Amino acid sequence: MEEIYKELVEIVGAGYVSNQPEERFIYSRDPGTMEPHEPDLVVMPATTEEVQKIVLLANRKRVPIVPMGGGLVLSGLSRPLKGGIVLDMKRMNRILEVNETSRYVLVEAGTAQGMLQAYLKKNHPGLKHSMPDSPPMATIGGNVLIHGSGHLSHAAGFHSEMLNGLEVVLPTGEIVKIGSCSTSPYWFGRAPLPDLAGLFLGWFGTTGIVTKLAIKLFPNRPYQDVGVFVTEDPELVPDVLHRVTGVQVAEDVTAWMTPRPDWARGFQHININYAADTPEELTGKRNLIRASLQKYIREKVGGFMVLPPPMKKGFLEAPQTTLVQFADVRKGGGFEYVGGIMPIELFARAYRAGIEIAEHQRTTYSTGARVIGLGHCMMFFFAYPFNRADEADVERARKALEETNRVVLDMGGIPWKAEAPAQKQIIQKMDPKTFDLMNRIRGVLDPQGIMNPGNWEVE
């Protein structure tokens, strides 16, 4: 490791590599419940060529290498399970090109969500990207690569579906381009070529290090509003979501159910965010949304909340901060969630399961969902807070998460950005031939097995 340290200093300079206990401590953990694992070394490259040199070195010395963006995934995916080098992408944060007409942006993978949001606001106010509700220092690369979602996911699906192209350093050190950029100077999309982006999406950094990516941008309309539809009956929610997404005017449709504050307990709240270029268009969209749910209003089983202005303002913000506030419910403020990707018809089952698990594991909870695409599926989250200074409390949350992963799989959903133990649960349910294909692909791309080992593995 001493030799590797010296070679890394030659590649990135002494200020951007560390083998010191402070850095090894910080990079051993993320804010969730997973046990820490210390790296031997931490390195922060500034260019694709530096990444390439580091990967070649790791191959030569056969040491694991773990790419990391913001390290905010909560499920511990950038903890080095088998030691080695954590490669922190945060210095690779340049915004390289905005194509206003074809609406895309090319960024380095370590660009923070908040940086891109602020850059577009200042330089291209008519455009925006889909923001996840994660803290703004989460990276564009880290989020797209785990199939994240955000405040334009109703309009355009998972963030991985908004991906136009990639530059990747393969585990063997070659630099490859994926998508139109492989053949054209434009990063306009992945079609019509064979779609190789799938080799890197959902793999948790086990198949390569993404150094650049282009993502789609969307019109940033000046008029915005939100309606909150409320019902007591969770069984109605799939049809509510089906109807409201069917009119295709919302940008984001999210549900939230929480036992606190008291007035919210027992209700299903469905936020419908929409935007327009003129006040008339906004009114037209509002009318369409209301008309789609008229049946339930007439039957007096649901209706729209009158929103106090501060509450409305909060609901119009991206990112939303309610989950962060939820983490502060208990002193020591941590939280982690299972995001079950599942069809929307499972909504009521998922909600009831979340409450049962929280009762059973003696913890509190917050549940909710984000509709992906036009109701093609949802990310149903089951969040559990914990006091990180109290190991018994962390263990309660960990048990609730474990049980939730099992329940999500049993009902036909799939845990998103799954923790290493949950990945094993998924593999057990997966068609063995699919897992075999995954292993063959990984073996071809990473013959030395150096990339984020311990993930998507049985042992």
Ligand SMILES: Cc1cc2nc3c(=O)[nH]c(=O)nc-3n(C[C@H](O)[C@H](O)[C@H](O)COP(=O)(O)OP(=O)(O)OC[C@H]3O[C@@H](n4cnc5c(N)ncnc54)[C@H](O)[C@@H]3O)c2cc1C
């Ligand atoms: C309060 C809160 C709210 C959240 N809300 C949302 C939300 O609304 N939507 C959402 O999608 N997520 C949400 N999240 C989850 C998570 O924070 C985000 O998905 C975040 O964007 C992950 O990005 P990151 O840069 O932190 O990734 P990291 O945790 O650093 O990495 C994630 C995975 O990608 C790999 N990786 C990272 N960069 C690269 C690279 N350049 N090349 C190859 N592999 C790489 C890592 O090895 C790891 O396996 C939320 C989290 C919190 C704490």
